[in-house]
Amino acid sequence: MDLREKVDQIPAQPGVYLFEGAGEGILYVGKARSLRSRVKSYFLESRSIDAKTESLVREIADVRYIVVDNEREALALENNLIKRHKPKFNVLLRDDKTYPYIRYTAFEKQPRVYVTRRLAKDGSLYFGPYFPASLAYRLVHLIHKHFLVPSCTVDLSRRHPRPCLQYYIHRCLGPCAGLVAEERYTEAARDVRLFLEGRRSDLARSLSERMERASRDERYEEAAGYRDLLRTFAEMEERQKIAAAQGDDTDVLAWYAEPPQVAVNLFHLRGGRVVDRRDFYWEDLEPFDPAEFLPSLLKQLYLDAAYLPRYIHVPLGFEERELLEDALSENAGHRVEILNPQRGQKHAFLELVENNAKHCFIQRFRVLKPSSQAIAEAVESALGLAEPPKRIESFDISHLQGSDTVASMVVWEAGRMKKSDYRKFIIRGKAMSPGSDQSRGLLRDDFASMREAVERRYRRLRDEQKPLPSLILVDGGIGQLHAAAEALEKLEIINQPLASIAKKEEILYVLGREDSPIVLERHSPVLHLIQQIRDETHRFAVTFHRQRRSKRRIKTALVEIPGVGERTAGRLLRRFGSMARLRQLTLDDLSAELPRAQAQRVFDGLREAAAHPTETT
Secondary structure (H helix, E strand, O other): OOHHHHHHOOOOOOEEEEEEEOOOEEEEEEEEOOHHHHHHHOOOOOOOOOHHHHHHHHHEEEEEEEEOOOHHHHHHHHHHHHHHHOOOOOOOOOOOOOOOEEEEOOOOOOOOEEEEOOOOOOOOEEEOOOOOHHHHHHHHHHHHHHOOOOOOOOOOOOOOOOOOHHHHOOOOOOHHHOOOOHHHHHHHHHHHHHHHOOOHHHHHHHHHHHHHHHHHOOOHHHHHHHHHHHHHHHHHHHHHHHHHOOOOOEEEEEEEEEOOEEEEEEEEEEOOEEEEEEEEEEOOOOOOOHHHHHHHHHHHHHOOOOOOOOEEEOOOOOOOHHHHHHHHHHHHOOOOEEEOOOOHHHHHHHHHHHHHHHHHHHHHHOOOOOOHHHHHHHHHHHHOOOOOOOEEEEEEEEEEOOEEEEEEEEEEEOOEEOHHHOEEEEOOOOOOOOOOHHHHOOOOOHHHHHHHHHHHHHHHHHHOOOOOOOEEEEEOOHHHHHHHHHHHHHOOOOOOOEEEEOOOOOEEEEOOOOOOOEEOOOOOHHHHHHHHHHHHHHHHHHHHHHHHHHHHHHHHHHHOOOOOOHHHHHHHHHHHOOHHHHHOOOHHHHHOOOOHHHHHHHHHHHHHHHHOHHHHO
């Protein structure tokens, strides 16, 4: 049965259709009230079709379909299949900023809390998503401050000789070093779970009972701690009531397009205030059809969302608006309306979002340099940091088949490279000899070198009590990332943002989220910044390595002169600076530095080396 005959056999019922290419997988996913009518329309010779649809029809090799009971079920199924297959002819949501969750490791004997953007079936409890994104980090900070339950990556299954800095600044109970009784930690972990589950009344009642019991037993400092915690919760509840009374929750979406490039801005208003903004970009969206683009974008944004606002404002109406409203309302448990404001304050705010989308388009796709603050905020969003980075320190390793191994560290601070803070490291670890089996196989111990460089840098900062950078970046893949993490763990430095960038693939790995690597679009300012820092780190490392290798070769050439040892060669190089300067010296000049007989040997050796240059290079 050829394709047209197969289309004739499709039932005239609601459902989802999938166009497949020859060896290319799914090309397009669509939904229809009548599958037969919709699919047949693609193959009608009398139909006027655009360039995109014409290209799609040429590539279709087969068609599959799934029948459902109604159009609403088709809407949900279409969205799920688009997210699963990512067909190249569908409008796909890109550069989405996922909101964070708080992970409570209930499977551990001593549970901990983390901020994460990835859910996994590992026995943990996940709370969220939190909105805006900074809220998750503020809540975890509150948990550290008041409940003393940590977020560290230290192995709690074994005893450590001493706790980290978090214990001494009263942000942790010190379970790693056995400094807390099991009952006390269990109580704190239970309080955290009640807090995250929103069971504030149960938690408040428990805290009140403990406060009174501590007061009766004359443990007044402990009772004061419970009292302060109760006051904090009361203030939080009051702020939430005020915000809820100020206005309805609304999302406002608009775009600016110069096909094939499109920029979308989505503003989130909560309690009548703008609390966050999300940006989306497309580089190859041509032709750009707003009537297709808008419903596709809304379905991917909201059909699976954990929280839905009451109003969504968009620049134009579309055919599926009522159907999508009904589906979202059913998911949300309250009425969700998709509106196109035409006048008044709401229309004015929609125009403001359109202007912001245009500004984002210009910064993303045209030759304009974003502000340092904008770039820092983009890095924060892309890497899931707690705050925009003010200082980034980057490391790279350079060597030649294991010899003359060096490391470099460069610094990006406040939007520019800070060369005065650059550092060089001569790796002291066991190096491979140039003729070894390892060096012939190019099996370089980059991981050990990275561990050494990172450990030396941050051991010094720790001992001098200087602040750590906002982000540590290492050149390489997961191996280098874990090597740097091991060095920090050895120094008992925890919760330090750490990432790596793989050279060829330009993939970013973030510590704690290695199984979800970050792939940025080639126009992304975050990728450009990371590449700039990585390339500068590499340049600095290679330059230092060449200097070291060159000095070693020159010194070797001097040592090969009979009667000249390592000490004499070093003294001559320090005094005259280079082989070229040494060759220009007369015998009397050399005699001023060396005994006459030795000076004569050096003078003759330099002349012989100049006559046979290949022997000394």
